[in-house]
Amino acid sequence: MNNKITTAKSGARATRRNFKEKRLPPGVANPIDVHVGSRVRLRRTLLGMSQEKLGEAVNLTFQQIQKYERGANRIGASRMFELSRVLDVPVSFFFDDMPDDIKTPEGVRARALEENEQATYEPDPLARRETLELVRAYYKILDPKVRKRLFELTKSLSGTLADE
DSSP states (O other): OHHHHHHHHHHHHHHHHHHHHHSOOTTOOOHHHHHHHHHHHHHHHHTTOOHHHHHHHTTOOHHHHHHHHHTSSOOOHHHHHHHHHHHTSOGGGGGTTOOGGGSSHHHHHHHHHOTTHHHHOOOOGGGSHHHHHHHHHHHHOOOHHHHHHHHHHHHHHHTOOTTO
């Protein structure tokens, strides 16, 4: 009987050890948290809302919003629900467009442990502040003919054909 207890204990230790081996090292952001944070930032900037205003709406400091947006801090379920309400999106929005490679535990670990990822990571150009400000300014032009001419000018300056 004592032998069975020893086996059960050593099995539990092995399970604990395997679990710890699969966890990310301290200080390494989980790629899912980074993705969710980037979606918070995307929606906030699309709405033209500052980190400070979002923080006030959910009773947090702008520094905490920054940490969420970088993925440095994980967003809990109740906070995510509150953010979805304030940003006027369903909770599923935060998980939309998630790369396939981070949908598995192995992929999360591989992505998180890639060296120099932070230095080489370039966010989606459509989510950049410059792009969002350009789109907002473009749609503030009320005359559709002027908007169309600006569109054609922009395409010609970029070296692409207008009818592509």
